Amino acid sequence: MSIEHFNHTIDTWIADLQRYSIDDLRAKPSPTSWSMGQLYKHLISETQFYISRMKVCVLRNRNSNKEMTPEGKQMFHNNSFPDERLQGGPSNSKIPQPVNKEELVEEFMDLRRVMNESALSMKETVFNGKAKHPGLGYLNASEWLQFADMHMRHHLRQKKRIDEYLISSR
Numbered sequence: 645m646s647i648e649h650f651n652h653t654i655d656t657w658i659a660d661l662q663r664y665s666i667d668d669l670r671a672k673p674s675p676t677s678w679s680m681g682q683l684y685k686h687l688i689s690e691t692q693f694y695i696s697r698m699k700v701c702v703l704r705n706r707n708s709n710k711e712m713t714p715e716g717k718q719m720f721h722n723n724s725f726p727d728e729r730l731q732g733g734p735s736n737s738k739i740p741q742p743v744n745k746e747e748l749v750e751e752f753m754d755l756r757r758v759m760n761e762s763a764l765s766m767k768e769t770v771f772n773g774k775a776k777h778p779g780l781g782y783l784n785a786s787e788w789l790q791f792a793d794m795h796m797r798h799h800l801r802q803k804k805r806i807d808e809y810l811i812s813s814r
Contacts, residue, residue: 647763650793651756657687657796658752660803661745664810669748670741673809680806681742687796688751689739691759694792697777698762701785702769707776712787716780720787725798763789 661684669681678686700706712720719725742748766785774782783791 647760647789650759650763650789650796653793653796654752654756654759656800657684658749658756661748661752664745666742666745668810669745671810671813673806678739678802678806679741680803680810681748682739683799683802683806684748684752685739685742687799688748688755690795691755691792694788694795695755695758695762697775697783698766698785698788700775701773701783701788702762702765702771704773705771707774707782708772708784710774710776710782712777712781712783713779716777716783719780719794720790723790724794729802759789759792 664680666681669684670679672679672682711717762785766789769785772784774784775788777783777791780791
């Protein structure tokens, strides 16, 4: 998995963001589902967490002998999440609506920049530590990068459902 794959995926999200008005970004298909803006905010928050884990991995060799769970190994072998709707944790209901579109564009551009800086530090480090993922066991920096890309690609399915709602509600 390379930074180029991640950049391609995040560039897709950034380019698509240009199509939405702030009203589009805040429209929710149902009271219990996310708006497109909340989906973008989720991706920002989660990817920031993945980057923080990458930084831990390149600073020391801690947990370098620990492994992923069998489910994690399968996901990484497939380079994708399972093709199913996953239920997030309770904190997912607290995802804020975006203040404006510019905020999302700026945060996504910043994510791209910081992820690229982190990928560069992966190449320059002598360490190969691992950091624990809440459900998949221990991942090294390269695996956190791959996971960030897989996570964004997984949410493209949800994005498509929200896009279909936005089209039908016009």
